[in-house]
Amino acid sequence: MKIHGRCHCGQIAFTALIDPQRVVACHCTDCQTFSGGPFRASVAVAADQVQMQGQATEYVKTADSGNARVQGFCGTCGTHLYATALNDRSTLGLRLGCVAERAQLPPVGQVWGQSAMPWLPELPATPCHLQGPASRLRG
Numbered sequence: 001m002k003i004h005g006r007c008h009c010g011q012i013a014f015t016a017l018i019d020p021q022r023v024v025a026c027h028c029t030d031c032q033t034f035s036g037g038p039f040r041a042s043v044a045v046a047a048d049q050v051q052m053q054g055q056a057t058e059y060v061k062t063a064d065s066g067n068a069r070v071q072g073f074c075g076t077c078g079t080h081l082y083a084t085a086l087n088d089r090s091t092l093g094l095r096l097g098c099v100a101e102r103a104q105l106p107p108v109g110q111v112w113g114q115s116a117m118p119w120l121p122e123l124p125a126t127p128c129h130l131q132g133p134a135s136r137l138r139g
């Protein structure tokens with residue numbers, strides 16, 4: 001499936017050919033911190049299947065295990081774009097939050113459930129406005 005990614009300010013964009021069966025939601029604490037959200041969804045893809053336009057800023061995070069992961073983001077607007085291994089860039093994990101087709105790409109699995117937000121399962125049952133807080137509730 002062809003996907004189209006774009007950061008919020010538009011300086012960086014990408015297209016990629018991905019396998020929807022490789023979409024995963026990660027609940028690790030690093031993904032929570034980087035994304036500002038309760039989890040982060042990504043799709044793993046061979047780097048040669050990705051066309052990147054624009055120059056991402058990179059931050060290398062080192063896990064407790066010593067594993068170093070490159071985090072690519074837009075240096076202007078901060079949108080998360082991809083992650084890859086420091087010493088082997090043959091596979092990219094593209095961040096679904098900036099992908100136009102994300103609504104059609106449900107995760108097929110989840111990792112790091114031990115740090116998943118305990119309130120996530122209850123979220124669908126809480127009041128949900130269709131737009132801002134003054135708007136109609138979802139039926």
Ligand SMILES: [Zn+2]
Nearest residue numbers: 007009074077
């Ligand atoms: Zn940007």
Ligand SMILES: [Zn+2]
Nearest residue numbers: 026027028031
């Ligand atoms: Zn994670």
